[in-house]
Amino acid sequence: MDRKKLIDVLWRKATGYEVSETIDEMIMENGRLVPIKQRISTKEVAPDLAAIKMLIEQADDEYEYMSEEELLCEKERLIRMLNEIQNG
Secondary structure, eight states, rough: OOOOHHHHHHHHHHHEEEEEEEEEEEEHHHHTTEEEEEEEEEEEOOOOOOHHHHHHHHHHHHHOOHHHHHHHHHHHHHHHHHHHHHOO
């Protein structure tokens, strides 16, 4: 698994997510399984504190070695990202 994908998975776990589960109820009819009822449920998985901690530690490591100019660019990028999230 590459680093970007790993960070994406960790981010999802840190922020929480929803999982859909489908359950099919079946009966045996003429030697074949026939669906009679389908139930779909959605479960909300709560944010995970260990994942949040890992993301914070990982971010600290990245920022520790950045120059002043890189930090200012990153600050502007994060502010733009937050504004986009807030404005939809």
